[in-house]
Amino acid sequence: MKGNIIWQSVIDVLRKRFFLLLLLFLAIVFSMALQLTPAFLIRRIIDQHFVTGQLAGVWSLAALYLLVTSGSNVVEFSKVAFTTLIGQSILMDLRSKMAKRLTELPIDYFLSTPTGDIMSRLTTDVDAIHNLFSAGIINVFTNLFKIGGLLVSLYIMAPQLIWLEIVVIPIVYFASNFFRKRIFVFQKTVRLRISAIYTFIQEWISGIRTVKAYSAEKIGKKKFHGLLLDLLNTINKISTYDSWFPCVMQILRACVIVTALWVCAPNGTALSLGLTVGTLAAVIDLIGKLFSPIEALATEFQTIQQSMAGIARVQDFFKENVEVRIFKDQRSDDSGIVIENLKFAYGNTPVLNNISLHIEKGEKAVFIGRSGAGKTTLLNLVSGIYAPLEGSIRVCGVDPFALPPEQRRRLIGIVPQMPQIFDGTIAENITLRDRTISQALVEEAAKVVGIHDLITQMPNAYETIIGEGAVGLSSGEIQLLSIARAIAANPKVLLLDEPTSGMDTQTESRIFAAIRATSEGRTIFSISHRLSGMIDADVIHIVAQNGIVESGSPEQLAKQNGWYAMYSRIDNAGWDLR
Template sequence: MKTYVPEYMLSAFAQQGIDSAELIYAVHTDSVDKDGILDVYIAVSNDTMYILYGEEKVVKTSGARRIVAAYEAREFEIYPLSQLGELSCEIMLSTCRLCSAKDDDSKVLLVFSVGYLTQMERLIKVINNIRQGVSPLENVIVDEELFCKKCGTRYPEPERKLCPKCMDKISIARRLMGFFKDYKGKVIVIFLTMLAGSLFSIVSPLAGTKFFFDEVLAEDGSYYGAILGAVLLLFFVRAVGVALNILYTYVLARTVPWIVQDLKMKIFEAMQRLSVGFYTSKRTGSLMNRINRDANNIYWFFVDGVPYVIVNILTFLGVMILMCMLNLKLAIICIAIIPIAICLFRMLWGVFRQFHHKNWVYSSQLNSLVSDAVNGQRVIKAFDREDTEVERFAEVGSKQAAVDIQTFNTGYTAFPLIYLFMFLGQAIVTAVGGNMVLKGEISLGTLLTFIAYLAMLYGPLEFMSWVSNWWARCVDSAQRVFEIIDAKPDIEEPENPVILDRIRGDIELENVKFEYEPASPVLKGLNLSVKAGEMLGIVGKTGAGKSTMANLIARLYDVTEGSIKIDGIDVRQLSLAQLRRSIGIVSQDIYLFMGTIADNIRYARPEASMEDVIRAAKAASAHDFIMNLPDAYETRVGAGGQDLSGGEKQRLSIARTILQDPDILILDEATAAMDTETEANIQKALSELQKGRTTIAIAHRLSTLRDADSLAVLSDGKIVESGTHKELMQKKGEYFKLYKIQMEGLKVINMEV
C-alpha cells in the first residue's frame, strides 16, 4: 500500500509512542488558536487521526525546501476515525477551521492559516478514501511530487513533473526535430546541398588567395601568368556555391512552413482536447501567443537558425582542419582564444533566455488588455474609463519596453567587446605570420589565406552568438508549446466507454458535490432525479449553483464527489461524443462564431440543409429578423460582423439547439434577454421542442417554468424544496418567497399578472 509520511515527522510521532509503520499519510500545518502559532503535524492510520502540536527548528539546505532539524512537542491529540463525522474546511478571513460534523453536532478540531488549505484538503481526501475502502492515496498528490527532486523548485504543473530549471534543452531540440520526420527526403536534400555549399566556401580562399598568389603570380609558380584561368576558376567555385545555396534555400522554404503549420495544428488540436477548466485559468493573450508568436519564433529559428548553424559548424570544422594543415603554430594561437569566446557566449545565452521569457509574459498581458478593451468598449465608454485603460496599457507596455532596452543594451554592449577580444587573436596571427614571411618560413599566399580563413573562423562564432539569442527564444517558446501539447484534460474519454443505442433521458444526481477552488464548495450534496420525457424547473438566487449543475450534467466538469447518471450509467463511463451530441444547452452566455448566420445555426449539425436551417430559425422565432438583415442568412456575424441584440443572439442560439435535436435539453436562462412578446413565441417553440425530451429549465422568472412537471429550489448548493408549483406554494417556503417578490415587482411597474 502506498503511503506518504515525511521522514522528519516519523521521529516526532515515535516519541509519542506511535508505530510509524501504521501511519499512512501526514501533513505539516500550523495552529493559530492555542498559545501563539505552533507547528502542527497531522497523521492518519487506518483507524485513527493524530494531531501533534509543537515547535520546530529548521536549517536551510540547497534547493527550495526546508529540512527539519528538531521538534519540541507540546500537546498530542488522538481521534478515532469512527468517532469523527464528516470532515470539512471552513474558510474564515485569514484562517481556516478543520471541522467534524456528526449527528447534528459540529466540532472544530483545528484552526490553521489559510495557506495550508490545500494540504488539509488532501488530508480529508485520504480519510474519505480510507472510509470508502479504496487506496488511501488514490487521486492525492503528495508533497514530494510537487517539487523537482534535483533542485527543489516547485513544479509549475505538478501533474507534468517539468522543472523549468532542470529541463533538458537537448531533449527539447530533439523533439522539435521530430517534426521533420515526415519530410525526410527534403531534409536529406537540404543537408547535402548545405554540406556541398560549405565545402565550396572553404575551398574558395585556397583558389582565390593561396593558389592565385603562390601559383599564378609567383615566378616559380606552376601556373605563372595564367590570370584569366585563375579568375575563371574562382568564379566557377563561387557560382557553384551560390547555386547550391539557392537550391537548399528553395527546398527549405517549401518545407519549414509546413512543419510549423503542423506544429500550430498540434497546439490547436491539443487546446480543443483540454477541458473548460483549463480556459478559465488561462488568459486569452497567453493562449494566442502560444499559437502564433511561439510557433513563429520556432519557425524563424528553423528558417534562419538551424540551416546556418549546420553551415557554420561545417565551415568551422573545415577551416580548423585546413588551418592546421597550412601552419600548426598559427592555428594553435587561434584555437587558444576560441574556448574563452565560447564560454562568454554561453553566459549570454542564460541572460537572453530570461529576457525573452519576461518579454513573452508582458506581451501576453498586453494581448489580454487589448482583448479586454475591444470586447468591453461599451462598459469602458459607459463609465468614462478610456484614460484608465490607456494607463493600464502604458504600465505594462513600459515594463515590456524596459525589458527590450535591457536586451538590446546587453547585446550591443557585450557582443562588441567579445568581437574586440576575438580580433586580438587576428592581430597576433598577423604579427607572428608576418614575421614568418620575412624569415621565409611561409609564403605570402599562405599568410593571406590563413588570415582569410581566420575571418571565416570568426564569422561562424559571431553568428553563433546571435544563434544563442535565437536558441534562447526558441527553447522558451518550445517549452510553452509543449506544455499545451502535453497537458492532460481534466475530462477524459473512458478507456472502454459505454455507448447506448439511444439515450432515453433518465437523469439522477446522487450526493453531488463540486468545487472550483479547494474548500469553496458550490454544490453540497445535491440529490435530484428527472424521469425521461419530463421537465424539471430549477429556481434559485444568483450564485446558488444552477448553471454549475447544468455544466456537470453535460460533463463540462467532473463532480468532486457523488455521481451523475443518465439512464443508470455514470456520465464518466459514457462516450463523451455521444453524451455531448445528446445534450443540448441553451445558455445565458451566448457565443456566435465568425461566419454567416446560416453557418452559426448549422454549427450544431454541419451537414444540415438550408431548409433545415430555415425551419430551425422559424421554430426559434428568428426567421423574421434574419430576413430583415442586409444579406439574410448569409449575413456575417461574430467579430467584425453584423451587430445583433442580445435577444437576437439568443434566438440564434435556440435555433442552433433545435437543429441539434438533442435527447436532453438544458435551458439555462434561455429567454432572459427577450421581451414579453418574443418570450411568448419562444416558449411556444420550446414547448414543441420539449415533447418527448427530458428538459431541465433554469430560470429566474418563474413564469417561464409554469409548464414544468416538477420544480426544485436550489439555495447555497443544496436542494431546499421540490415539488409542483401548487405544492410549493402551499408550503410557503423559499419558492413562495421568490414568487411573492416577483409578483410584487410586476405590480410596482403596473403590469398585470
C-alpha cells in the same frame, strides 16, 4: 503524450522528410567546401603567378575563383530552401499536436487561463520555435561545421598557429556564454509581457461596449501604455547585450588578425614564421571567414534564446492535465433525467452534496436559487461538461460525460445565458458546421423559434455572413438564433441557462414564446435566479446550501411557507436574488 513533445515533432518530421534532410546535409558539406576553396586559390595565384611573374593561367584560376564563389551562393540558396521546408513541416506538425491537445483540456483550464495567454502560446511562442528549426539550429550546425573546416584548413597552411586557435576558441565560448545567460532571462520575460498584452487586447475588445458606455478609453490607454512600456524596457535590455556582443567579437577579431600578421610575416624576431605572401593572404582570408560563422553564432543566440523561452511555455502547455473521457456507444431511452447521490466540488470547495431527483420524460423542471448556489454547476453536470465526484447522472438512460460527440447533440440541446455567435453564415451558426444537419432542418428550427422571416429578409438569407459580434442583431434575436441552434438536431432534452437574463419584458416574451414552441415533447431542465424567469414549470427545485432544499409543483409550493414562498415575496418586491 510522454517525453518532449517538441522533439517528438522534430523526429516525426525528419523521418517523413529523410530525403530532404539528406539533401540539406549535402548542401551544408558542399557549402563549406566551396567556401574553403577560394583561400587555396588565392595562395596559388599569388605564390605561383604574381610573385614569380608567370601570369599564364591566372585568368583560368580567376574564372575558377568566380565559379566557386557563384556555386557557393547557389548551394547556400538551396540550403536555405531545404531548411525552410523542414522548419515549416515541424511547425505544422507541432501546431496540429497543440490543436489536438487544446481539444483534450478540461473546461477548468479555459476558465482559469486568460484567453490572451492561450493565444500567445499558440501563436508567438510557436513562431519562436519555428525560427529555431528553420534558422537557429540548422545555422548553428552549419556554422560549427564551417568553423571546424576553417580550423583544419588553417592548420594545413600554418600548423604553428594552432596555439592561437586554441586560445581564441575558449575566449569566444565564454564571451558567448556570458551574453547567452543574460539574454535568455530577458527573452522569457518578453514572452510573458507579450502574453499580458494579448490578454489585455482580448479583454478590451470583448468588453468594448462597457468601455464605451463608461468612457473608459483613457484608462485603457494608460494601462496599455504601461504594458507596452514594460515590454519596451525588457527589449531594450536585450538590445543592450545584442549591441555589445558584435563589438566584442569585432575587437577580438582585429586582435587575432594583427597577432597572426605579426607572427606569420617576417618581423626579424625568433617568433616569425616567415610564411610566403600567398600563404599569408590565405591565412588572413581564412581568419576573416573563421570569425564570420562565430559572429553568426552570436547573432543566432537571440533566436535560440527566444525559441528556448517559447519551448518552455509550450512545454508547460503540454503539461496541463488532459480531460480523461472514455466514450461509450450508448442507446438512449425515454427515462428522462435521473440523478442519484450526486456530489461535486471545485477543488476542496464543495458545491453540490447528495442530490437525488428524477425528471420524467416531457417534464419541465426549473431550478431556482441565488448565484453561487450551484444551479449552473448542476446544469453543466447534466450536459456532460463535468463528471460527478460521486454518484451518477443518466440522461435518457445514458451517461452524458461518456456520450460520444456525434451523439451528444442528438440527445442534449443547450441554450446558454450568453450565447456565442461565430464568424460565418447564419446557417453555419445554427449547424455549427455539422454536415448531418440539413438545410431543411435549419429552416425548420428557425421557423419554430420565430426567426425565419427575419433571416429571409437579409441580403443572402441563411447565407448572410454575420461576424463574431453579430452586428445588426439584437440580443433577443441572438438568443433566438441560439435556441434554433439547440433544437436543430432535434434533441430529446433541452437545457436552459437563464435564457432571458437581463432582457426587457418585450424581448423576454419573445424568448418565452420560442421556448414554449420548442418544448413540445422534450424534457426541459431550466435554471433561473428569479421566479419570473420560470417557463411553464411542472416542478420546481429550490437550490441552496449545496443541495436541493425544496421541491414540488408551483401550486404545492405556493401553499407552503418555505423557500418558494420566501423567493416569491422577494420577487414580488422587485428585489434581485443574485
